Amino acid sequence: MTTSPSVAVITGASSGIGAVYAERFAARGYDLLLVARREDRLRELAAKLESLHGINVQTLTADLAKESGMQAVEEALRSNERISVLVNNAGVAHLAPFTAGSAELHQADIALNITALTRLSLAALTRFQAQNSGTIINIASVVSLHAIAGSAVYSGTKGYVLNFTRGLQQEIEGSNVRIQAVLPAVTATEIWEVSGVSMDHLAPESIMTTENMVDAALAGLDQGEAVTVPPLHDLALWEAYETARLAIFDASRTGVPAPRYQQ
Ligand SMILES: NC(=O)C1=CN([C@@H]2O[C@H](COP(=O)(O)OP(=O)(O)OC[C@H]3O[C@@H](n4cnc5c(N)ncnc54)[C@H](OP(=O)(O)O)[C@@H]3O)[C@@H](O)[C@H]2O)C=CC1
Ligand SMILES: CC(=O)[C@H](N)C(=O)O
Numbered sequence: 304m305t306t307s308p309s310v311a312v313i314t315g316a317s318s319g320i321g322a323v324y325a326e327r328f329a330a331r332g333y334d335l336l337l338v339a340r341r342e343d344r345l346r347e348l349a350a351k352l353e354s355l356h357g358i359n360v361q362t363l364t365a366d367l368a369k370e371s372g373m374q375a376v377e378e379a380l381r382s383n384e385r386i387s388v389l390v391n392n393a394g395v396a397h398l399a400p401f402t403a404g405s406a407e408l409h410q411a412d413i414a415l416n417i418t419a420l421t422r423l424s425l426a427a428l429t430r431f432q433a434q435n436s437g438t439i440i441n442i443a444s445v446v447s448l449h450a451i452a453g454s455a456v457y458s459g460t461k462g463y464v465l466n467f468t469r470g471l472q473q474e475i476e477g478s479n480v481r482i483q484a485v486l487p488a489v490t491a492t493e494i495w496e497v498s499g500v501s502m503d504h505l506a507p508e509s510i511m512t513t514e515n516m517v518d519a520a521l522a523g524l525d526q527g528e529a530v531t532v533p534p535l536h537d538l539a540l541w542e543a544y545e546t547a548r549l550a551i552f553d554a555s556r557t558g559v560p561a562p563r564y565q566q
Contacts, residue, residue: 307334307385308332308333308334308358308359308385309333309334309385309386309387309388310333310334310335310336310383310385310386310387310388311324311325311328311333311334311335311336311386311387311388311389311390312335312336312338312376312379312380312386312388312389312390312423312427313325313328313335313336313337313338313390313392314338314339314367314376314390314391314392314393314419314423315338315339315392315393315394316335316337316338316339316345316348316392317337317339317340317341317344317345317348318339318341318344318492318493319490319492319493319494319513320392320442320487320490320492320513320516320517321337321339321390321392321393322348322513323513323514323516323517324390324392324440324517325337325348325352325360326352327517327518327521328388328390329352329355329356329358329360330356332356332358333358333388334358334359334360334361334385335349335352335358335359335360335361336360336361336362336363336379336383336386337349337360337361337362337363338362338363338364338365338367338376338393339364339365339393340364340365340366341364342362342364345362345364346362348360349361349362363375363376363379367393367414367415367419367423368395368411368412368414368415368419369414372419373418373419373422373423376419376423376426377422377423377425377426380423380426380427380430381426381429381430384430384434386427386430386437387431387436387437387438388437388438388439388440389423389424389427389437389438389439389440390439390440390442391419391420391423391424391439391440391441391442391464392440392442393415393419394415394416394442394460394461394494395411395412395415395416395494395497395498396412396454396457396494396497396498397412397456397457397497397498397499398453398454398457398498398499398500399453399499400452400453401455401456404456409456412456412457412460413456413460416457416460416461416463416464417460417463417464420441420464420467421467424439424441424467424471427439428471428475428480428482431480432475432478432480435478435479435480436479436480437480437481438480438481438482438483438524439471439480439481439482439483440482440483440485440520440524441464441467441468441482441483441484441485442464442485442487443461443464443465443468443484443485443486444457444458444461444464444486444487444488445486445487445488445532445534446458446461446462447461447462447464447465447484447486448462448465448486448544450462457498464484465484465486465530468482468483468484468529468530469484469529469530472529481524481527482529483520483523483524483528483529483530483531484529484530484531485520485523485530485531485533486530486531486532486533487511487516487520487533487534488509488511488532488533488534489502489505489509489510489511490510490511490512490513490516491510491511491512491513492513511533511534515533516533516534519531519533519534520533
Protein backbone atom coordinates (compact mmCIF):
# COMPACT_ATOMS: atom_id res chain seq x y z
CA MET A 304 0.00 0.00 0.00
CA THR A 305 1.35 3.46 -0.89
CA THR A 306 0.61 6.35 1.44
CA SER A 307 -0.01 9.86 0.11
CA PRO A 308 2.44 12.55 1.21
CA SER A 309 1.47 14.88 4.02
CA VAL A 310 0.33 18.37 3.09
CA ALA A 311 1.83 21.61 4.40
CA VAL A 312 -0.44 24.67 4.34
CA ILE A 313 1.44 27.94 4.02
CA THR A 314 -0.35 31.26 4.27
CA GLY A 315 1.23 34.26 2.61
CA ALA A 316 3.09 32.01 0.16
CA SER A 317 2.99 34.46 -2.76
CA SER A 318 6.18 36.25 -1.66
CA GLY A 319 8.94 36.59 0.90
CA ILE A 320 9.20 34.25 3.85
CA GLY A 321 6.11 32.20 2.89
CA ALA A 322 7.45 31.46 -0.59
CA VAL A 323 10.70 30.15 0.91
CA TYR A 324 8.80 27.97 3.42
CA ALA A 325 6.93 26.54 0.42
CA GLU A 326 10.21 25.68 -1.30
CA ARG A 327 11.65 24.11 1.82
CA PHE A 328 8.60 21.95 2.60
CA ALA A 329 8.48 20.93 -1.08
CA ALA A 330 12.12 19.84 -0.80
CA ARG A 331 11.15 17.80 2.27
CA GLY A 332 8.62 15.89 0.13
CA TYR A 333 5.40 17.55 1.30
CA ASP A 334 2.49 18.32 -0.97
CA LEU A 335 1.44 21.93 -0.51
CA LEU A 336 -1.59 24.14 -0.16
CA LEU A 337 -0.49 27.72 -0.82
CA VAL A 338 -2.69 30.61 0.33
CA ALA A 339 -2.58 34.33 -0.51
CA ARG A 340 -4.48 36.95 -2.53
CA ARG A 341 -2.21 37.16 -5.61
CA GLU A 342 -3.33 34.15 -7.61
CA ASP A 343 -0.80 34.64 -10.44
CA ARG A 344 2.13 34.49 -8.01
CA LEU A 345 0.74 31.40 -6.27
CA ARG A 346 0.23 29.60 -9.58
CA GLU A 347 3.71 30.44 -10.80
CA LEU A 348 5.28 29.12 -7.58
CA ALA A 349 3.06 26.03 -7.64
CA ALA A 350 4.11 25.15 -11.21
CA LYS A 351 7.79 25.65 -10.35
CA LEU A 352 7.66 23.48 -7.22
CA GLU A 353 5.64 20.73 -8.89
CA SER A 354 8.16 20.49 -11.69
CA LEU A 355 11.22 20.75 -9.42
CA HIS A 356 10.10 18.35 -6.68
CA GLY A 357 7.45 16.12 -8.29
CA ILE A 358 4.92 17.04 -5.62
CA ASN A 359 1.29 18.16 -5.80
CA VAL A 360 0.63 21.84 -5.11
CA GLN A 361 -2.83 23.32 -4.67
CA THR A 362 -3.45 27.06 -4.46
CA LEU A 363 -6.20 28.84 -2.59
CA THR A 364 -6.75 32.50 -3.39
CA ALA A 365 -8.10 34.05 -0.20
CA ASP A 366 -8.10 37.41 1.56
CA LEU A 367 -7.42 36.40 5.15
CA ALA A 368 -8.46 39.80 6.47
CA LYS A 369 -12.00 38.94 5.34
CA GLU A 370 -14.54 36.50 6.74
CA SER A 371 -14.95 34.61 3.45
CA GLY A 372 -11.18 34.11 3.10
CA MET A 373 -10.78 32.86 6.68
CA GLN A 374 -13.69 30.45 6.23
CA ALA A 375 -12.26 29.02 3.00
CA VAL A 376 -8.95 28.16 4.64
CA GLU A 377 -10.61 26.88 7.84
CA GLU A 378 -12.69 24.55 5.70
CA ALA A 379 -9.58 23.22 3.92
CA LEU A 380 -7.83 22.65 7.27
CA ARG A 381 -10.82 20.79 8.70
CA SER A 382 -11.58 18.64 5.68
CA ASN A 383 -8.17 17.48 4.42
CA GLU A 384 -6.83 14.78 6.72
CA ARG A 385 -3.47 14.77 4.93
CA ILE A 386 -2.66 18.25 6.25
CA SER A 387 0.00 17.87 8.94
CA VAL A 388 1.71 21.28 8.86
CA LEU A 389 0.29 24.81 9.09
CA VAL A 390 2.61 27.78 8.64
CA ASN A 391 0.71 30.87 9.84
CA ASN A 392 2.89 33.30 7.94
CA ALA A 393 0.62 35.82 6.19
CA GLY A 394 1.02 39.18 7.85
CA VAL A 395 1.11 42.88 7.19
CA ALA A 396 2.76 45.92 8.75
CA HIS A 397 1.91 49.59 8.43
CA LEU A 398 4.70 51.41 10.20
CA ALA A 399 3.40 54.94 10.88
CA PRO A 400 2.05 56.90 13.85
CA PHE A 401 -1.08 55.23 15.23
CA THR A 402 -3.33 58.27 14.78
CA ALA A 403 -2.29 58.62 11.12
CA GLY A 404 -4.00 55.29 10.36
CA SER A 405 -7.75 54.82 9.98
CA ALA A 406 -9.85 52.50 12.12
CA GLU A 407 -10.42 50.41 8.98
CA LEU A 408 -6.68 50.02 8.32
CA HIS A 409 -5.92 48.98 11.91
CA GLN A 410 -8.87 46.60 11.96
CA ALA A 411 -7.76 44.91 8.73
CA ASP A 412 -4.19 44.50 10.04
CA ILE A 413 -5.51 42.99 13.28
CA ALA A 414 -7.87 40.71 11.33
CA LEU A 415 -4.97 39.28 9.31
CA ASN A 416 -2.21 39.19 11.93
CA ILE A 417 -4.38 38.06 14.86
CA THR A 418 -7.88 36.86 13.94
CA ALA A 419 -6.95 34.76 10.91
CA LEU A 420 -3.94 33.24 12.67
CA THR A 421 -6.12 32.34 15.67
CA ARG A 422 -8.93 30.83 13.64
CA LEU A 423 -6.63 28.82 11.39
CA SER A 424 -4.79 27.54 14.47
CA LEU A 425 -8.11 26.42 15.94
CA ALA A 426 -9.12 24.60 12.77
CA ALA A 427 -5.75 22.85 12.48
CA LEU A 428 -5.09 22.14 16.14
CA THR A 429 -8.50 20.59 16.75
CA ARG A 430 -7.61 17.85 14.28
CA PHE A 431 -3.92 17.67 15.19
CA GLN A 432 -4.85 17.08 18.85
CA ALA A 433 -7.39 14.41 17.91
CA GLN A 434 -4.77 12.55 15.85
CA ASN A 435 -1.91 13.41 18.24
CA SER A 436 0.35 14.68 15.48
CA GLY A 437 0.94 17.80 13.44
CA THR A 438 2.97 21.00 13.44
CA ILE A 439 2.00 24.67 13.58
CA ILE A 440 4.57 27.37 12.87
CA ASN A 441 3.47 30.87 13.87
CA ILE A 442 5.49 33.73 12.40
CA ALA A 443 5.79 36.44 15.06
CA SER A 444 8.62 39.02 15.08
CA VAL A 445 11.31 40.44 17.32
CA VAL A 446 8.82 43.28 17.74
CA SER A 447 6.77 40.76 19.74
CA LEU A 448 9.27 41.72 22.46
CA HIS A 449 9.49 45.46 21.91
CA ALA A 450 7.46 48.30 20.40
CA ILE A 451 8.74 51.49 18.88
CA ALA A 452 6.97 54.64 17.68
CA GLY A 453 5.10 53.79 14.50
CA SER A 454 4.78 50.11 15.31
CA ALA A 455 2.08 50.13 18.00
CA VAL A 456 -0.49 48.05 16.13
CA TYR A 457 2.05 45.83 14.34
CA SER A 458 4.04 45.13 17.52
CA GLY A 459 0.79 44.62 19.40
CA THR A 460 -0.33 41.98 16.92
CA LYS A 461 3.03 40.24 17.03
CA GLY A 462 3.04 40.33 20.84
CA TYR A 463 -0.27 38.49 20.61
CA VAL A 464 1.20 35.88 18.26
CA LEU A 465 4.00 35.11 20.71
CA ASN A 466 1.82 34.92 23.83
CA PHE A 467 -0.92 33.01 22.00
CA THR A 468 1.67 30.48 20.87
CA ARG A 469 3.09 30.16 24.38
CA GLY A 470 -0.40 29.43 25.70
CA LEU A 471 -1.01 26.73 23.09
CA GLN A 472 2.37 25.19 23.84
CA GLN A 473 1.29 24.73 27.47
CA GLU A 474 -1.93 23.05 26.31
CA ILE A 475 -0.24 20.51 24.03
CA GLU A 476 2.58 19.62 26.41
CA GLY A 477 3.23 15.87 26.46
CA SER A 478 1.61 15.28 23.05
CA ASN A 479 3.19 14.72 19.64
CA VAL A 480 1.84 18.03 18.33
CA ARG A 481 4.49 20.73 17.77
CA ILE A 482 3.92 24.50 17.86
CA GLN A 483 6.78 26.89 17.21
CA ALA A 484 6.92 30.68 17.34
CA VAL A 485 9.44 32.25 14.97
CA LEU A 486 10.71 35.77 15.70
CA PRO A 487 12.49 37.17 12.63
CA ALA A 488 14.15 40.57 12.79
CA VAL A 489 14.67 42.59 9.61
CA THR A 490 14.32 40.24 6.63
CA ALA A 491 14.54 41.29 2.98
CA THR A 492 10.95 41.03 1.76
CA GLU A 493 8.20 43.12 0.21
CA ILE A 494 6.72 43.82 3.64
CA TRP A 495 8.95 46.87 3.96
CA GLU A 496 7.56 48.63 0.87
CA VAL A 497 4.02 47.76 2.00
CA SER A 498 4.81 49.09 5.48
CA GLY A 499 5.85 52.52 4.20
CA VAL A 500 9.45 52.11 5.35
CA SER A 501 11.91 51.48 2.52
CA MET A 502 14.65 48.92 3.19
CA ASP A 503 17.03 51.59 1.89
CA HIS A 504 16.55 53.30 5.25
CA LEU A 505 17.59 50.25 7.26
CA ALA A 506 21.14 49.42 8.31
CA PRO A 507 22.34 46.99 5.60
CA GLU A 508 24.11 44.79 8.17
CA SER A 509 20.80 44.27 10.01
CA ILE A 510 19.05 42.71 7.00
CA MET A 511 18.79 38.92 6.71
CA THR A 512 17.93 37.05 3.51
CA THR A 513 14.62 35.18 3.46
CA GLU A 514 16.49 31.94 2.75
CA ASN A 515 18.74 32.32 5.80
CA MET A 516 15.75 33.27 7.99
CA VAL A 517 13.65 30.26 6.99
CA ASP A 518 16.53 27.77 7.09
CA ALA A 519 17.47 28.92 10.60
CA ALA A 520 13.83 28.76 11.71
CA LEU A 521 13.51 25.21 10.37
CA ALA A 522 16.76 24.26 12.11
CA GLY A 523 15.19 25.57 15.33
CA LEU A 524 12.06 23.51 14.64
CA ASP A 525 14.11 20.39 13.97
CA GLN A 526 15.98 20.99 17.25
CA GLY A 527 12.66 21.12 19.13
CA GLU A 528 12.74 24.82 19.99
CA ALA A 529 9.50 26.43 21.18
CA VAL A 530 10.58 29.94 20.23
CA THR A 531 13.21 30.60 17.57
CA VAL A 532 14.94 33.96 17.05
CA PRO A 533 17.02 33.31 13.91
CA PRO A 534 19.37 36.32 14.06
CA LEU A 535 20.05 36.20 17.83
CA HIS A 536 23.60 34.90 18.33
CA ASP A 537 23.88 35.31 22.10
CA LEU A 538 21.57 32.61 23.46
CA ALA A 539 22.42 33.66 27.04
CA LEU A 540 20.44 36.87 26.44
CA TRP A 541 17.33 34.88 25.58
CA GLU A 542 17.79 32.63 28.61
CA ALA A 543 18.17 35.66 30.90
CA TYR A 544 15.02 37.19 29.38
CA GLU A 545 13.04 33.99 29.91
CA THR A 546 14.30 33.66 33.48
CA ALA A 547 13.34 37.27 34.30
CA ARG A 548 9.94 36.94 32.59
CA LEU A 549 9.01 33.85 34.59
CA ALA A 550 10.46 35.27 37.82
CA ILE A 551 8.29 38.41 37.49
CA PHE A 552 5.22 36.27 36.87
CA ASP A 553 5.89 34.09 39.93
CA ALA A 554 6.87 37.04 42.15
CA SER A 555 3.62 38.83 41.27
CA ARG A 556 1.47 36.29 43.09
CA THR A 557 1.79 37.99 46.50
CA GLY A 558 -1.79 39.18 46.84
CA VAL A 559 -0.42 42.32 48.50
CA PRO A 560 0.32 45.74 46.90
CA ALA A 561 4.04 46.40 46.68
CA PRO A 562 5.31 48.80 49.39
CA ARG A 563 5.96 51.52 46.76
CA TYR A 564 2.18 51.68 46.16
CA GLN A 565 1.21 51.78 49.85
CA GLN A 566 0.53 55.41 50.82
N1 LIG B 1 10.29 40.85 6.58
C1 LIG B 1 10.54 41.13 7.86
O1 LIG B 1 11.43 41.95 8.18
C2 LIG B 1 9.75 40.45 8.91
C3 LIG B 1 8.58 39.77 8.65
N2 LIG B 1 7.89 39.18 9.67
C4 LIG B 1 6.64 38.48 9.40
O2 LIG B 1 6.85 37.52 8.39
C5 LIG B 1 5.60 37.20 7.78
C6 LIG B 1 5.79 37.16 6.28
O3 LIG B 1 6.06 38.46 5.82
P1 LIG B 1 7.14 38.79 4.70
O4 LIG B 1 7.49 37.59 3.95
O5 LIG B 1 8.20 39.56 5.34
O6 LIG B 1 6.34 39.83 3.82
P2 LIG B 1 5.71 39.76 2.36
O7 LIG B 1 5.00 41.06 2.19
O8 LIG B 1 6.73 39.38 1.36
O9 LIG B 1 4.68 38.57 2.48
C7 LIG B 1 3.43 38.71 3.10
C8 LIG B 1 2.55 37.59 2.58
O10 LIG B 1 1.28 37.71 3.23
C9 LIG B 1 0.27 37.72 2.23
N3 LIG B 1 -0.85 38.55 2.62
C10 LIG B 1 -0.84 39.88 2.92
N4 LIG B 1 -2.07 40.31 3.18
C11 LIG B 1 -2.90 39.23 3.04
C12 LIG B 1 -4.29 39.03 3.17
N5 LIG B 1 -5.12 40.04 3.49
N6 LIG B 1 -4.79 37.80 2.95
C13 LIG B 1 -3.97 36.77 2.60
N7 LIG B 1 -2.64 36.89 2.48
C14 LIG B 1 -2.12 38.11 2.69
C15 LIG B 1 0.94 38.29 0.98
O11 LIG B 1 0.31 37.82 -0.20
P3 LIG B 1 -0.77 38.60 -1.07
O12 LIG B 1 -0.37 40.05 -1.09
O13 LIG B 1 -0.65 37.93 -2.41
O14 LIG B 1 -2.07 38.36 -0.42
C16 LIG B 1 2.32 37.68 1.09
O15 LIG B 1 2.32 36.39 0.54
C17 LIG B 1 4.61 38.26 8.28
O16 LIG B 1 3.80 37.68 9.29
C18 LIG B 1 5.50 39.32 8.88
O17 LIG B 1 4.86 40.05 9.89
C19 LIG B 1 8.33 39.23 10.95
C20 LIG B 1 9.47 39.88 11.26
C21 LIG B 1 10.29 40.52 10.27
C1 LIG C 1 8.74 44.09 9.91
C2 LIG C 1 9.22 43.42 11.15
O1 LIG C 1 8.54 42.65 11.74
C3 LIG C 1 10.58 43.65 11.65
N1 LIG C 1 10.87 42.67 12.66
C4 LIG C 1 10.92 44.95 12.30
O2 LIG C 1 12.05 45.00 12.80
O3 LIG C 1 10.11 45.87 12.33
